[in-house]
Amino acid sequence: MSNTANTQKKNGFLAGTANYVDERVGVGGILKEFGRKIFPDHWSFMLGEVALYSFLVLLLSGTFLTFFFQPSMTDVIYDGVYAPLKGAHMSIAYASSLDITFEVRGGLLMRQVHHWSALLFVAAAGLHMLRVFFTGAFRKPREINWVVGFVLFVLGMAAGFTGYSLPDDLLSGNGLRIIDGMIKGVPFIGTGISSLLFGGEFPGHAIVGRLYSLHIMLVPALILVFLAVHLFMLVIHKHTHYSGPGRKDTNVVGYPLMPVYVAKAGGFFFIVFGVIMLIATFFTINPIWNYGGYDPSPVSAGTQPDWYIGWLDGALRLAPTGIEFMIGDYTVSTNILLPLVVSLVFLAAVAIYPFVENWVTGDKREHHVLDRPRNAPVRTAIGAAGVMFYAVLWAGASTDLIATNFKMSLNQVLVTMQISLIILPIVAFLVTKRVCLSLQRKDREIAIHGRESGRIVRLPHGEYIEVHEPLDPHDLYKLVDFKDYKPTLARPNAQGKITVAARVRSSLSKFYFEDRIAPATQTEIDEAAHHAHEIEAEVQKAIESSK
């Protein structure tokens, strides 16, 4: 009797709580629906999680900082503990950042956690985007999610830029100066927008406060909204998985959410947070005390933005000399507009890529099995060219550091990069495509003939052959299960006319699929196996007869 009562009491609390919540929220149903959802397991699927977790770290550390930071540009004379700034004029924003650094326990740690986490957030999001691109995870039904992710990436850049400009130090202040110069160069409306943004002449007294509103309120809110949509679609579509035994477009293979994923993904949050904390403990980031408060007269050698804005700074540096021109009395600042337009075109190309590829292939089926990059050679080559373009622009932002630290001429470094910006993406495309095709050929050969075993056999008639071991069917399947496309001719439409669109589509399909390696089929494998058996039989006969 007492046993039952005890057991009842022991289970009572947990069961009681569960019952209470279920009666009010219906968690029972949610748990049933999602508790054993299957998630595939591959390290490359965790990059998005890294971005998500670093965003959480940003929210936590950022909230702490908002309790101490004051976004005012009112001039004040510093009277804190950092001796080389005592008595100097600066804004309250800068002074409060110094106070956080030197006079709040854990303040410097939180500042560094926050800034390192921001760098990691955008890096992980970018790498995640590259993984999605190179594995074709943006195909139907995930095209919209690609655009949502793209928006998140841009929002991440915006959050970072507004954030590092808040301390109003010399380095970020010069960054704002550059932004102002760019805005002023926009035709017609440039000076108007500049005045609206800065509340009058640069630098004014408004910008830090306004960036603060954007940084702690609007941009994080937008990120959360788009994140919610991003994750919601992940739940609806379920995660993709790489091809392999048992994996199809109609299923998902992996581990259940509870308990494996809760443990792994939950633990992973602590790991990401821990790594950020580790770096923030041992490495200085953004030593604002060295820069001093913003003043339009001094400037530091090696003035660069944070890495994710680097490609835009590089675009400015790589613009050719003297391309600004006049139309009558009006100035067209091409030296600013060209980098701006190139950047926007690049971003647009990234955003619309899934729709372009979808139009070319005309494949309206849902895709849940990922491509190995080698099996989509032209897509991978386009991605490589895009990455190279971005990388050269990014490297372009550090021309002066490259020159100083590798003992080169600044001018030669820059000219080399200008040339590389055009040449290297083309080279990257050609090389990557050829490498992918070669890898595909290799895969095909292994699939059909098996792995080289290292055993050399001399046949009776003198021929040397290497014996190949056939593949295990599970390994074999990974090599042959990929989607194969071929180009199309331009066909006349219902009216009998060949439209421009049809012609373009046909040319693009040739560009994409002209060079293709088809997957090995069962027939080919059987034939090769048969041939191998014949040789093996001959070998055995020869061994027997020699005895």
Place this chain on the structure above:
Amino acid sequence: MAQLKRKLNGLRRSPRALVVVLFAGLLVVGSGYTAVQAAVSPSTAVTRSQEQIDLGKRIFLSNCASCHGKNAEGTMNGPSLIGVGEASVDFQVSTGRMPGAASGPQLEVKPVQFTEEQISALAAYVGSLADGPSIPDASLLQANGDSTKGGELFRINCAMCHNAGGAGGALTEGKYAPNLMGSSEKTIYEAMLTGPQNMPVFNDANITPAEKNDIITYLKYLQNNRSVGGDELGNLGPVVEGLVAWLGMLGLIIAITIWLGAKSN
């Protein structure tokens, strides 16, 4: 009173008056010029012994004359050293920049070739050729100035080449402003005073000796107080921070994800 007046009037017209006026004029112009010169170069009296100068000349002839000319008048390979002053020689030779070795965009710091005695002798010799900036007195090198003023002056006059943290920076065509974190007070002072190669000259009217002391105080503070945030990553700014984020943090995390997703044994 009237008698005095008449006497003075007479004197005014005498030929001696001319001499007096000339002498007075010379005095005024001379001291005015000296005062101005003092404002632009330290007027510390320089003591050079003839022994030093002779030693210096011998060293000069065997090590420097091939590029700078037998009388330091300059050749195609090296500029004239007449008027560069002892401070220039001390700076160039005691940092190892001189004797110049390979040709390139600018002189490189190399192991120092001469002893202190020899450097003093060289400086004395070159200084004796014509007036120029002299080696700063030790009282100016105490680094006991105002580090706040020093920091402000450093950021306005120096940081654009040498970087806000003194890490150095790029100039055009392969030239560069070096890292300052290993430089002595004397070296820093002399560099400001003499403007080596493409570094501008910061004479004492531009940055006064007290202000130079402030800047040195600030740089010494940076040298002696490593960052409170941890390793400074060379003070090279966001570029290196980005590299650490990608290669360090993301690299480490990816290694962990590979471990995480791998099947356990």
Place this chain on the structure above:
Amino acid sequence: MYDAGLRVIHEDAVANPGIEPHRVRMTDKSVKHEKNAVRQVAALFTLSMLGSALALYAYFAFPISEDLTTVRLNTLYLGVGITLGLLGIGIGAVHWAKTLMPDNEVSEERHLTRGSDEKRAAAIEIINLANQESGFSRRKLIRRTLYGSLALFPLPGIILFADLGPSLGDKLRHTAWKQGTRLTKDPYGSPIKASEVTIGSVFHVIPEGLMPGEENYLEEKAKAAVLLVRVDPDQLIETEERASWSYQGIVAYSKICTHVGCPVALYEQQTHHLLCPCHQSTFDLVNGCKVIFGPATRPLPQLPISVDAEGYLIAQSDFHEPVGPSFWDRSVQQ
């Protein structure tokens, strides 16, 4: 049911062999390994607890003062403690999942994302019903005036932002320099005599009267910052119009880059080049500060200078053109 487009379907493609058989882990086979794994996980969680305790201890044991090394110590130990506290949990949880939780791969069916035909038909019916009952398609007048009102209502919200910043008027065309303004040293404001500017010097200059802490200090400085340099007059290449703008080889140029506004502060004494550190625009000082490298186009504006009765350098007037980055109507006559 969907068109596969350009996809080639091979009839004799290799069949899917099904999920690989489960490979048994040591911790599944051997109790000793399992116990080890349990101990390892527990140790990691314990390490985390110790780390968090260290962090709490360090917060109080390392107070911070004027001595900056206390800041470093506090940051270091607090950080190490929190790091261990976090990594302990994380690595422990993952190790637990990998070694002790079942690692059998399971398959779950996917459903087509699109709704079933019945659901879609029902949805379409609902929409049609809503359309019918509201009369949305049918009532053109209501529909069109609705569009009009929805299009216009946000506009007042947008126009609210117009007061974010006053029109700049002609502020961009004038700086604090006027006839007779003395050139003074940045930032403490002492005037400069022509004789003090020796060959090879560079002075960073602001107009007299600009004092930090005053209203508009930074705004005026952002336009009025000037570089003052003396070169050998024989090396100066001057147009006839500008021959009077220099004084015995001393020239003054705006420090604000004509690219996007950074201070063009690097002066190379021997080459007479001015280098902007932001995007490496390079200007030739002896030749009217024309651009010789980098993305800028326009030369730096020159400040006409002279000396006053006491020998101090003064401006003859404001710049003859707007300083700083280009803007659309920069050259339009006012």
